[in-house]
Amino acid sequence: MNSFKAYLLLCFLLVVTCHTYADDVSWQWQSDLEKAILKADTSVQNIELGSYWDTRYRAAVFSVANSISIGWSSRGFNPEIYNTVLNDIWNNTSQKHLLNDNLIRLSSLTWRLNLKNRCFDANVNKNRARKYIIEMITSDENVLKDSAISGLGLLGEREDVDMLIELLINNQNTFVGSSALSSLLLVEGDYALEMLRTNMQKVSNDSLKQQIKEELSFIRVSDDKCAE
Numbered sequence: 001m002n003s004f005k006a007y008l009l010l011c012f013l014l015v016v017t018c019h020t021y022a023d024d025v026s027w028q029w030q031s032d033l034e035k036a037i038l039k040a041d042t043s044v045q046n047i048e049l050g051s052y053w054d055t056r057y058r059a060a061v062f063s064v065a066n067s068i069s070i071g072w073s074s075r076g077f078n079p080e081i082y083n084t085v086l087n088d089i090w091n092n093t094s095q096k097h098l099l100n101d102n103l104i105r106l107s108s109l110t111w112r113l114n115l116k117n118r119c120f121d122a123n124v125n126k127n128r129a130r131k132y133i134i135e136m137i138t139s140d141e142n143v144l145k146d147s148a149i150s151g152l153g154l155l156g157e158r159e160d161v162d163m164l165i166e167l168l169i170n171n172q173n174t175f176v177g178s179s180a181l182s183s184l185l186l187v188e189g190d191y192a193l194e195m196l197r198t199n200m201q202k203v204s205n206d207s208l209k210q211q212i213k214e215e216l217s218f219i220r221v222s223d224d225k226c227a228e
Helices: 002-026 029-043 055-072 079-091 102-118 126-137 142-155 158-170 175-184 191-202 206-217
Strands: none
Touching: 029 055, 029 079, 055 079, 055 102, 079 102, 102 126, 102 142, 126 142, 126 158, 142 158, 142 175, 158 175, 158 191, 175 191, 175 206, 191 206
């Protein structure tokens, strides 16, 4: 009997230990991100911002951007902490050289905007965000254009939809057009779909037109998952 009790105690301690370890792991994201930023920033101190053609610089930027995105799906995700950390990156409160990189800033901004899908208000200054996103869309760097176009869809207001429709029509044979369509499909509500339906005759690219037709054929049920 004593050995059985000892066995039960051992099992209990193992369960407690495992849960404690799991909790520790679930909260490792912020610490891991800080380490990734420090390592990446140290590696590019003598490299000009925006040097995406430089292998070392590109690797540093994407390591930070990937670390930001990993937080979204990490176990024990906390939207308030996530938002605070990303807002600090957006404003570069730590004064790191690399955190002035536009791709990293876009990454922090778009993931904050996406917090609405977690029913969390990130309190993003939308006018400031929109001005910055539009600036990045006019950039010569395709990687910045692509990320910024997604940001417009996450902003998702009527003026953003109108801009995306214009980008789609005027750039339908380049990646900008396909990115604009993908971004339009991120927008909640009916306005984006109505504008796609209204402007479909202006789309001559067969692949994009077929994708639009398929999207418009889906039956969508409006459901405010955050209305509690």
